[in-house]
Amino acid sequence: MKYKLTFFFLLISFSVLSQQKASVSYSNVPIAQVFMDLESKFNVKFSYNAKLIGEQVINLNAEEVTLEALLFDIEALIDITFTKETERYYTVQKIKNRSLTDTQHLDQVVVKEYITTGISENSDDTSIILSPEKLGILPGLTEPDVLQSIQLLPGVQSHTETASGLFIRGGTPDQNLVLWDGIKMYNSGHFFGTISALNPYITQDIKLYKNGTKARYGNRISGVIDITSDDDIPENITGSSGFNMTHTDANLKIPLSKKAAVMISGRRSFADIFNTETFRNLSKRVFQETKISEGNKVFEDDEVTTTKDLFYFNDFTVKFIVKPNAYNTFLVSNLFTKNKLDYGFLIEAYDEASQDQLDIKNQGTSFKWNHKYNARFSHEFSAYYSNYDFEYTGTNSITDEFNDxxxxxxxxxxxxxxxxxxYELNAMSSVGFGFQFSSNHVKYALRFEDSESPEDNYNESNIKTNNNHAVYGDYKYHVLDKWLFNFGLRANYFSVVDRLFFEPRFQLETRLLPHLKFKSSVENLHQSVSQVIEFNTQEFGLENQIWVLSDGEDIPVLKSFQITSGFVFDKSGWQLDVEGYYKNIDGLTSFTLGFDNIDNFFSKGKSKVLGLDVLVKKKIHNYRTWLSYSLMDNDFTFNTINEGRSFSGNADITHHLNWSHTYEWKHFEVSLGWNIRTGIPYTKANGLLDTPDGPVIDFEDTNGARLPKYHKLDISATYTFNFSENGRWKGKLGASVLNVYNQRNVLSRKYEIRQSAEDDSFVLREINKNALGITPNLLFRIDF
Known part of the structure; x- marks a missing residue:
C-alpha cells in the first residue's frame, strides 16, 4: 500500500510539473540567459558545456505553454537537443548535423514543412520559406535552383519555361521585387533566364510573398522574392564544389576568428570551352527563330558560315560576416553577374558579314548592421548599391557597299x-517602423547608322532619376497557432512624378477549428520603374525589353490592389490549402506588354485577375506527394485595342496543375513530376492584305486564340555518400531528365512577312517557339 501511495504521489507530481505553463518573450536573448529564465519559471536545472553552446541567441514568443513545448521549439530554433535525466534535470548537447525533417524556426517564428523538406510556411506572416541547403529533391532538378524551385508553388508560373521569368498571380516578372542580401536585382537570370543567376549553394533562405507583403517592401506591385545568403561563422573551413552539364561552381567559407568569417563563391559556364548535350538543347530552345539561329539569312537556301561563336556566363560573390558579441552583427555582401555573347556570320555568296555582341551585367554591394538594445528593442541599418548594365551592338555590312x-x-x-x-510590446504584440531612401538613375540610348540612307539615322537617349522616400509602420498581434493579425501602412514619395502614394496593408489568420484555419489579406501597391518593349532591335530576337522610369503620362505609375481569402486544413499527414484572390492592376501600356496586331501604337490599359490556388499534400514515411493547381482569369482592357472590349492577358493560363512525388531510401532520393497547363493566348492571323504601302498581316481579335495545351514529365535522382570515415567530406551524384517523353510544346506563336525566294511575291510565315525537348543532365558535387 505504501508503494502504491508513493507511486500515486509521484504520478501527481509529474502531472503537475508537465502541465505547468508559462509565457516567454525572447528577442536576441543569449541561450545561457534563456536557460536561467526557464530554470526559474519551471524549477528545473540544465547541464551543458558553455563552450559548445557558444553565444547563440534565441528569438521566441509564446504564451502559456509547457516546458516540453518550449524545449521542442528551442531544439528546432538552434542546433541543440535536450535529454531528460530526471524530473528536474536536463542535459543539453549540440547537434552537428541536423536532420532535414526537423521543424525549423526563423527569427521569432515557427515554420512548418509546406510541400517538402526545405520549403516551409512562415507562421509570422504566412510567407513561404525555401532553404536550399535543406531542400529535398524536386522533379527535374538535381540541384536547388533558387528561382526554378519556386515554380512548384501554386500561383507562380513561367510560361516562357525560364527560371527568372516568374509570373506571380498575373503579374509580369518586372513587377516582382527580387532582393539578394538587400541588393535589388534587375537581371536575375543566366543564359537569357534559363538558369538562376543566384548561387544556391551559398543561399540560406528565400522568402516568397505572393500576398500579405510587409510594409518594409515597396516599389513593386506583384511578388517579393527576398534572398539571404549564409551568415553563420563556422568553426573550420567549409565549402563545396561541383559541376553539371552547363556550368561549374565552387564556394568557401573561411573563419577569420571566432567572431568573423568570409565567404567566397563563383560559377562559370564552360560551353565556350566544350559543349554538352544539355547545353546544346538549351541553346536550341533559347536561340530558335532568332538572328543567331537563322544566321542572318535573307532567303531560306542561303549558305551561312559562322565566323564567331562565343557565349558564357559567370557570377561571383564575396561576403564578410562579423559578430563581435550577442548584440551586434555586421554583414557586407558583394555580387557580380555577367552574360557575354558574340556571334558572327558570313554569307559568302554576297560577301555579307554580320556580328552581334551582347553584354549583360548586374553587380551590387550591401551593408547591414543588426543591433539589439535589450530584450524588446532592436534595429537594422542597411545600405545598398545596385548597377545593371546592358549593351547590344549589331553590325551588318557588304564590302564597298554598305555598313549598318x-x-x-x-x-x-x-x-x-x-x-x-x-519593438516588442509584450509576448504577443510588436510594432515595426522604418524609413527608406532610394535613388534610381535610369538611362537608355538607341543609335542606328545606315550608310546607304543617312536620312534614316537616329540617335535617341533618355536619362531620368527618381528619388524615393518612404516611411512605414507595422503592428503585429500573434498568438502562436491561434491568431495572426498584421496591419501596416507605407507612404511612398516618387520625385519623378512629384506625388505621394499611400499603401495600407492588412493580414489576418485565425484557427476556426483544431484542424482548420482561415486567412485573408488586403494590400495596395505602387511601382515607378518597369520594363517596356523596344521594337527597334526585334530582328535580333533576344532581350528586347528595357528598364524605364514612369513619367506620369506615356509610362504611368503602376498601381495594384489585391485581396485574398482562404482556408488551410491539416490532419493526419494531409494538408489542403485553398486561397482565392482578386487583383486589379492599373497603369499598363501597350509599350509595357506588346501586341502583335498593333505597330508602335500607344494605348493605356488595366488588368483584372481572378484566381484560385489549391495545394494538396500528403506524407507517408519517406514518401511525399503534392498536387498544386491554379485557376486564373486574367483580362486586359485597353481603350484603343480590341475596340475597347476586354480580352485575355498575354500570360493568361486558365488551368495549371503540377503533381509531384519524392521518395527517400537510405542515401537515394528520387523525384517525379508531371506538369500540365492551358496554352497561353495569341493573336491569330488570317493572311495578308494588299495595301498601297505593301502587304500587311490581317489579324483576328487580340489574343482571341490559344496555343495547344502544355504538358511534360520530369524526373530526377540523387545519391549521397561519404568520402571520409568522419563524414566531413561528402559526395553527391545526380541525374535528371526534363520532358521525359519528348513532348513538342509550343511556347509562343507569331507571324512575319517573308519575301519568296522564287519570285517577288510575299508570303505569311508562322513562327512557333517550341519548349525544351527531352534534356538529360548530370551532377557531381563534393562538400566538406
Missing part, C-alpha cells in the same frame, strides 16, 4: 539606405 550599325544601351544605378526598428 545598331547600338542599344540600358542602365540602372540604384542606391539607397534604410533604418528598420522593431
Amino acid at each position: 550599325l545598331l547600338n542599344k544601351q540600358n542602365g540602372v544605378e540604384d542606391l539607397g539606405f534604410a533604418f528598420d526598428g522593431n
Whole structure:
C-alpha cells in the first residue's frame, strides 16, 4: 500500500510539473540567459558545456505553454537537443548535423514543412520559406535552383519555361521585387533566364510573398522574392564544389576568428570551352527563330558560315560576416553577374558579314548592421548599391557597299539606405517602423547608322532619376497557432512624378477549428520603374525589353490592389490549402506588354485577375506527394485595342496543375513530376492584305486564340555518400531528365512577312517557339 501511495504521489507530481505553463518573450536573448529564465519559471536545472553552446541567441514568443513545448521549439530554433535525466534535470548537447525533417524556426517564428523538406510556411506572416541547403529533391532538378524551385508553388508560373521569368498571380516578372542580401536585382537570370543567376549553394533562405507583403517592401506591385545568403561563422573551413552539364561552381567559407568569417563563391559556364548535350538543347530552345539561329539569312537556301561563336556566363560573390558579441552583427555582401555573347556570320555568296555582341551585367554591394538594445528593442541599418548594365551592338555590312550599325544601351544605378526598428510590446504584440531612401538613375540610348540612307539615322537617349522616400509602420498581434493579425501602412514619395502614394496593408489568420484555419489579406501597391518593349532591335530576337522610369503620362505609375481569402486544413499527414484572390492592376501600356496586331501604337490599359490556388499534400514515411493547381482569369482592357472590349492577358493560363512525388531510401532520393497547363493566348492571323504601302498581316481579335495545351514529365535522382570515415567530406551524384517523353510544346506563336525566294511575291510565315525537348543532365558535387 505504501508503494502504491508513493507511486500515486509521484504520478501527481509529474502531472503537475508537465502541465505547468508559462509565457516567454525572447528577442536576441543569449541561450545561457534563456536557460536561467526557464530554470526559474519551471524549477528545473540544465547541464551543458558553455563552450559548445557558444553565444547563440534565441528569438521566441509564446504564451502559456509547457516546458516540453518550449524545449521542442528551442531544439528546432538552434542546433541543440535536450535529454531528460530526471524530473528536474536536463542535459543539453549540440547537434552537428541536423536532420532535414526537423521543424525549423526563423527569427521569432515557427515554420512548418509546406510541400517538402526545405520549403516551409512562415507562421509570422504566412510567407513561404525555401532553404536550399535543406531542400529535398524536386522533379527535374538535381540541384536547388533558387528561382526554378519556386515554380512548384501554386500561383507562380513561367510560361516562357525560364527560371527568372516568374509570373506571380498575373503579374509580369518586372513587377516582382527580387532582393539578394538587400541588393535589388534587375537581371536575375543566366543564359537569357534559363538558369538562376543566384548561387544556391551559398543561399540560406528565400522568402516568397505572393500576398500579405510587409510594409518594409515597396516599389513593386506583384511578388517579393527576398534572398539571404549564409551568415553563420563556422568553426573550420567549409565549402563545396561541383559541376553539371552547363556550368561549374565552387564556394568557401573561411573563419577569420571566432567572431568573423568570409565567404567566397563563383560559377562559370564552360560551353565556350566544350559543349554538352544539355547545353546544346538549351541553346536550341533559347536561340530558335532568332538572328543567331537563322544566321542572318535573307532567303531560306542561303549558305551561312559562322565566323564567331562565343557565349558564357559567370557570377561571383564575396561576403564578410562579423559578430563581435550577442548584440551586434555586421554583414557586407558583394555580387557580380555577367552574360557575354558574340556571334558572327558570313554569307559568302554576297560577301555579307554580320556580328552581334551582347553584354549583360548586374553587380551590387550591401551593408547591414543588426543591433539589439535589450530584450524588446532592436534595429537594422542597411545600405545598398545596385548597377545593371546592358549593351547590344549589331553590325551588318557588304564590302564597298554598305555598313549598318545598331547600338542599344540600358542602365540602372540604384542606391539607397534604410533604418528598420522593431519593438516588442509584450509576448504577443510588436510594432515595426522604418524609413527608406532610394535613388534610381535610369538611362537608355538607341543609335542606328545606315550608310546607304543617312536620312534614316537616329540617335535617341533618355536619362531620368527618381528619388524615393518612404516611411512605414507595422503592428503585429500573434498568438502562436491561434491568431495572426498584421496591419501596416507605407507612404511612398516618387520625385519623378512629384506625388505621394499611400499603401495600407492588412493580414489576418485565425484557427476556426483544431484542424482548420482561415486567412485573408488586403494590400495596395505602387511601382515607378518597369520594363517596356523596344521594337527597334526585334530582328535580333533576344532581350528586347528595357528598364524605364514612369513619367506620369506615356509610362504611368503602376498601381495594384489585391485581396485574398482562404482556408488551410491539416490532419493526419494531409494538408489542403485553398486561397482565392482578386487583383486589379492599373497603369499598363501597350509599350509595357506588346501586341502583335498593333505597330508602335500607344494605348493605356488595366488588368483584372481572378484566381484560385489549391495545394494538396500528403506524407507517408519517406514518401511525399503534392498536387498544386491554379485557376486564373486574367483580362486586359485597353481603350484603343480590341475596340475597347476586354480580352485575355498575354500570360493568361486558365488551368495549371503540377503533381509531384519524392521518395527517400537510405542515401537515394528520387523525384517525379508531371506538369500540365492551358496554352497561353495569341493573336491569330488570317493572311495578308494588299495595301498601297505593301502587304500587311490581317489579324483576328487580340489574343482571341490559344496555343495547344502544355504538358511534360520530369524526373530526377540523387545519391549521397561519404568520402571520409568522419563524414566531413561528402559526395553527391545526380541525374535528371526534363520532358521525359519528348513532348513538342509550343511556347509562343507569331507571324512575319517573308519575301519568296522564287519570285517577288510575299508570303505569311508562322513562327512557333517550341519548349525544351527531352534534356538529360548530370551532377557531381563534393562538400566538406
